[in-house]
Amino acid sequence: MQVNETFKPTVVAFCCNWCSYAGADLAGTNRLQYPADVKIIRIPCSCRLNPLFILRAFQRGADGVILCGCHPGDCHYTTGNYYARRRMTLLFSMLDYLGIERERTRVEWVSAAEGAKFAETMNDFVETVTRLGENRRLEDLRCKSE
Amino acid sequence: MQKIGVFVCWCGSNIAATVDVQAVSDALAREPGVVFSTNYQYMCSQAGQDMIQEKIRELGLTGVVVCSCSPRMHEATFRKACEKAGLNPYMVEIANIREQCSWIHKDKLSGTEKAVLLGKAAVAKVHLNTPLTAGESPVTKRALVIGGGIAGIQTALDIAEAGFPVDIVEKKPTIGGKMTQIDKTFPTLDCAACILTPKMVDAAQNENINILSYSEVEAVKGFVGNFTVTIRRKARFVDETKCTGCGLCTEKCPQKKVPNEFNLGLDTRRAIYIPFAQAVPKAAAIDPNYCTMLKTGKCGVCSKVCTVGAIDYQQKDELLEREYGAIVAATGFEPISMDKFDEFAYSQSPDVVTSLEFERLMNAAGPTGGTLLRPSDGTHPHTLVFVQCVGSRCDGGEKGKPYCSKICCMYTAKHAMLTREKYPDTEVYVFYIDVRTPGKNFDEFYRRAVEEYGVHYVKGMVGKVVPENGKLKVQASDLLGGQQLHIDADMVVLAAAVEPDKSARPLATMLTASMDTNDFFTEAHPKLRPVESPTAGVFLSGACQGPKDIPETVAQAGAAAAKVIGLLSKDRLTCNPCVARSDELMCNGCSACEKVCPYGAITYIDKEFRGPNRTTLLRRVAQVNPAVCQGCGACTVACPSGAMDLQGFSNAQIMAEVDAICK
Amino acid sequence: MNHMTEIVTRISGVNPRKCMKCGKCTAACPAYDEMDYHPHQFVDMVETGRLEELMNSRGIYMCLSCFACLERCPRSVEPAKLIEAVRLAVVRQQGRNHLKPEQIPALLDPDLPQQAITSAFRKYRK
């Protein structure tokens, strides 16, 4: 497969405040490198992630979206990540139906102690998304100007 | 339109080395609504904070964006600074350009580009921020300490001393914990019982302390300042208030074959027992697994001999529900099981013991009355081999623990020294990987064991122990001597790794407190908040947070008590204002949000609304209790009508961030 | 990294840097007395690149492949795999077979299971 060397994907990472955002901070503290294409948005819990946010990201040209939360059983709010997991399963199958490759979305559990896992996950995800190339843009037909 | 000020921090060279801070502040200056943008060496310094405050006053800023380190580090600092200058603290947003940018990207060009984007997202968010005011909640002025070892006792005593009532919940029939089983303490060699038991008595006599022994925490509800805890008081079949602790029943009980857990099974006790002479409360308990009366209904000896009528075979478990303002976890540790380490023949020979068992064998109140005898044949051992790091410092797998258990080097030196002191005719070998003795007078202690007491310290490990003809043939490496040693030993003592008590994990789940992969409680900050759990109102004391010796445990116990006292001395607590809010006009009363709320913060009320033609109609709408809501946002996604939103992380705010990043 | 160290770590899939020098491998080794270098030294010599000495040592043929070192290593360093890799690095070189077919008849014993010969061939020659 041909890989466009200059293609820089836009990757949005939603991180829960308690585990994954702290995990991302830890990756930074340990100077673990991952591509600058990843931009993190802090949310209080993975269950705060409204599927609409992901659709919006794909509408606006994101090439990949990843949700990181606490490990099952370790949610700061006890059960939030379970809700997130169920919601994302449904959303991902819908995205698949819409023609967005399954690999462009991902859910990972990253604890506050897993700086290395965070960096590895991001490296792997960006590599996957880069390999897939530019995403087709989700468009809301009602909003189309012509 | 907001008037936004942007402040880009260099963090010395931490940010400035890989991010062109000037370019960032220049780029952000061109964002809509930004009226001021600058960069400075240390935004968090007094001078930096002064600059922000000055600009708020001078330009009448309505929003502030600080591009700096993680909000987990200094969000509170900047919010406080802005509040002092008259800006609502929730009008501040942090763009994390250190941990999530400058520290992970080496290329300055892409680092700068990303920093600009993160700054833009923060600016976009601030545009939609609204001033928030924190609510308040009352504080129940009573603390719960879970675990009655030295950590729990010290924490409780310190809290009680400050005048607040404390309950200690202890799962065993007596408080005291592991320290009661220890013979002498390093590096001073004073007797553990002599320093611990007076503290146990103090706890029992302190009118602010209520000891709930033989009890376990069953459920925890609520939040900081307002916990409701269900405690199971297990049936001890003895009325604690009547029992005088005379011990007659424990002499007359015909069931003599019960392994004595206090002596780690090295001897036996009766089915009705007082764990040890100085137990607190000094009251007997019946072991239902062994009591003939409870199992078959035939016996009743203890009831007949008890002069105060304290025996009650009908006693049932009892559930208590109590309110607390703060909870301290002090669940302590256990030595790991030696099941997976049978290369040391622990299961094959009674003369291979763990260090805690060795404590009992050396203790005057132990099974041998303080004379060191081999458990197999009761003879005096001449050659003893101590093995350190059994199960500590192992990499992964279920076999051992990845961490250093911290206390083993010192207690092994203590055991070796005491053995040589009491029995000069013995040869004592200690096999070590490293001797770790950082602590006051610790290394001196270890050196004394070598130099004055002639303990043979050998750098190396034991690879196999073979029991043969009454001896333990120890095969070991002597790395400095370059040889494989074969020692015919009489006893082998294993310094087993320590692990958190098994009750810690379910407790952490109840408390929603976080744990590391080894089941130690995680502290809120590894350096700056070492005795607090990240969950507000939950504090950590002793070895449940990590391996610790007694002085460290007591120090941490006191520190945890100080934090609890600080909390309980407040009458009201400021709540997190970033909580869910329901738009009553949009709410259709479907209950979807109520079902996903883990805190029960959402209730429904029937509210009057103005209908058409001057009618009024009652509609069922959701209401969030801001003191109970913790702000997870589960309800906001569940809400089908879009009525529920989270303040500080609203749908619009997050969408604005998404838009700023993807374009 | 030294070229031979690289070959040996690749063949074995072992990371000698995980070793914490506790010496449990050497303590567990039943063939200690037969060896000139010992398990913990094997690991150290691979890590520090002293492969030449190791490849010329008699000890590498004395390893029983009993996996006691591997089983009991607290850091999953697996010295047995390193030793096998060093042995292979030797016998894969032309003319460095440790066992030659013409040696066999003299070693035979009527009761010897052929498993012993097969395994010796597998281990000591290419």
Add this chain to the structure above:
Amino acid sequence: MTYSYFPGCTLKTKGRDLDIWGRAAMEALGVELRELPQWQCCGAVYPQAKDEIAVRLSAVRALASAGELGTDLVTLCSACHHVIKRVNRDMRTDETIRSRANTYLQLETPYAGETKVLHYLEVLRDQVGFDQLQKRVVKPLTGRKIGAYYGCLLLRPSGEMEFDDPENPSILEDFLRAIGAEPVVYAMRNECCGGYTTLENKPYAVKQAGRVLENAASCGAEELITACPLCLYNLQVNGGGKLPVRYFTELLAEALGVKEGAV
């Protein structure tokens, strides 16, 4: 119950007894062991090097052929079990080895470690059940004090063999109890007997076999059992006859009353 059976080369020659009694006993227990139609020597030692493919192939062939028959694969010799079990794991977990082996073999269906490999003793413990075995014993070995000799290959590396506790195994002791004997636990039962070096360094093999037997005898064992032809040879020949050493299948056949007819 029907299993594919891989006897291995030694069990066809010098270790014939292990095989004959093993089959007779399983037949008596109503378990069918079907010898694989075509099998080759497993190689006798597990190739630890990650880049050795050729020497893994005969094990893969046996595994794939059992897989085609849709049966679990039973082995009896410790060495064969060790090799086949570990190669199977490689095929399951190591992508490089899997793809290279499949490229070599050109099997109709590529093999990826699907076959379950069982040791004869695991069949006895988990399929027949030691309690059931006990009921089928006609001549219990009452009063015989027997030490189980495990050796190294059955147990280690425990993470891959998943056979029993590597430092405190119990399967052979439980087996001995089931056939009415009194098991003797001794620490050297999982230490190597030195059999591999019998060609290279006979004096050492003699010394190490002696250590094992000495320890077993001192703990009260009057005879030893093993599942490995090389261990048996080494303990018998190099051990100097201190204790009788037998295959465990011999005692099993004896207890089930099928020993005489089998030979």
